[in-house]
Amino acid sequence: MFKTCVKCGIEKEYDDFHNETASEDGKKNVCKQCVSDNNATNYYWEKTNPESYREHMFSRKAYVEQAHPGVKYETIKKWMYKRGMRIGQCSRTFIDEQIQKRKAENAK
Numbered sequence: 120m121f122k123t124c125v126k127c128g129i130e131k132e133y134d135d136f137h138n139e140t141a142s143e144d145g146k147k148n149v150c151k152q153c154v155s156d157n158n159a160t161n162y163y164w165e166k167t168n169p170e171s172y173r174e175h176m177f178s179r180k181a182y183v184e185q186a187h188p189g190v191k192y193e194t195i196k197k198w199m200y201k202r203g204m205r206i207g208q209c210s211r212t213f214i215d216e217q218i219q220k221r222k223a224e225n226a227k
């Protein structure tokens with residue numbers, strides 16, 4: 120069985136994906152390699168430039184709280200990780216789109 124990683128776009132074997140019970144096929148959408156790259160990048164950023172990292176985290180969190188009351192920033196982070204996005208890639212547009220999508224789904 121093969122699955123395509125949403126981040127690197129490479130088709131890999133199921134064993135190359137971490138398990139995720141919440142997903143449809145029981146696997147993450149992002150391959151193990153991308154997950155570890157992702158963690159390393161965030162870790163590196165936090166270590167080398169803690170001020171910019173914290174500032175980014177803070178401004179995104181403040182934006183979510185202000186523009187979308189009732190939505191937790193932690194939830195947004197989970198959506199990002201599912202797509203293999205890095206913290207720095209989380210734009211306001213992405214946040215707005217995702218929240219709108221969830222609202223539309225809930226309204227069904």
Ligand SMILES: [Zn+2]
Pocket residue numbers: 124125126127128129149150151152153
């Ligand atoms: Zn990948």
